[in-house]
Amino acid sequence: MAPDTNTIDAFVKLGKYLTDFCDKCYSNDPEVNQELKEIIARAGHHNGWFTEDNILFSLKQWGDLLTEENIKDWLDNYSFNKDSEPKTVGIIMAGNIPLVGFHDFLSVLLSGNKVLAKLSSNDKVLLPYLSNYLIEQEPSLADKIEFVDEKLENFDAVIATGSNNTSRYFEYYFGKKPNIIRKNRNSLAVLTGKESEEELKALGEDIFRYYGLGCRNVSKIFVPKNYDFDALFNALFHYKDIINQHKYANNYDYNKAVYLMSEFKILDNGFLILKEDEALTSPISALFYSFYDDESSLREKLQEMDEQIQCVVSGAAKENEVNFGDTQKPSLSDYADGVDTMEFLLNL
Known part of the structure; x- marks a missing residue:
């Protein structure tokens, strides 16, 4: 499986959409997309830590990252096997900051695999909205993205992010499958x-x-x-x-x-x-x-x-x-816990 150009294009369009939205928000442009404004408000009602300022900051970082140049520079570091079959990758997402699981979501889809995501109860609003936008740009993604509320089933590998305590639970349940299990850092x-x-x-x-x-x-x-x-x-x-x-x-x-x-x-x-x-x-x-x-x-x-x-x-x-001030501005190749998620996914 090689990186699908249509999927890349969908993420590039999402990046532009987010950048335009944030620019209009920061300049109080009355033409700003009201639907996404309402989604941000809903996310904030759902989780009091998710203020509009912090959600906009997260969206702006992703808008800046999701350019064609950035994505291709990142993917150029990897060898893609055109003949390999797509795998279903379970992602158990944390909810401590807005869209904290988006990098895993992006990596699974750009590696040619399918997402089976269990959202954190603290961050259930933002990612499904962005997923729907991606599917509007590239309808074939509808078959590659699934969100579940119950426990994960029928997956080939798992990426789970949690605490030192939950990692023991994850290792017990998912240890027999290829996995990345993240702990406190x-x-x-x-x-x-x-x-x-x-x-x-x-x-x-x-x-x-x-x-x-x-x-x-x-x-x-x-x-x-x-x-x-x-x-x-x-x-x-x-x-x-x-x-x-x-x-x-x-x-x-x-x-x-x-x-x-x-x-x-x-x-x-x-x-x-x-x-x-x-x-x-x-x-x-x-x-x-x-x-x-x-x-x-x-x-x-x-x-x-x-x-x-x-x-x-x-x-x-x-x-x-x-550098000072840059911790919350990671690049696409800055992997959580220093584990190369893309390399893991391409070797499934």
Whole structure:
């Protein structure tokens, strides 16, 4: 099976549709597509974390990625076997951020296989709408996309995204089939104290986008001994309005109360709590930090923790690292957990 040009064209049209829609939304153009506006509102009613701003951000990223040039550059890295039969691939999607399962959906269809998707209860609205748009552009996709509410059946392989707990359940049920099973991952930033205000402000995007719910969100920072947190707090003040989102505010109030009652030492600016903690996973509204002595030892330590880390943010942005502000802008070849989904699908 080779990449189907009609399927590629459908995704390219979807990309243009999303880009045009987002441009009109951001410019308050009255000609904006009201149907998709209503879908976004429905998704937000269904899940209070899915604000219009965050959904538009997700749609804009996909609009930017789904160009003919980007898709062909990505697919050119792979060998497609024209004679292989399409397989049915079950996708169990997470629902922590809008359209978090879209890359798997895209990969399965562009690899020439069929999607059998179980949506998260937190994100049931957006992907079916985009699927219907794709089918309007390329009717043959109707036979290649199916959404199910019950358990997955009659599939040849599975891609499942969840937590460390659900991964055990996934391995029990799906272990006998070819699979990609994803667990908890976190992202972190390495600061040197020499960052510019612009870089620290961009780091705020990595921390606060999607309220910190994504595995690509920075939940932990490593800072040198005697680091001055004032510069960081000053730069992050740009994001102070996040506290106006009631779900975020509830988490902030709760976590602050717990830390104060436990007499933990915290730094607090009214919308973000900084706490010294060895853990990589911080709760919503909190950012954990640890001190390091020298950067080379820290890099070795991070290498040992590789299986727990989704991405590392730094100003140097060494190989496999991400620049400040870019964690939520992965390319088509940035695979979750570093597992090449397309390669997996082509080898079924």
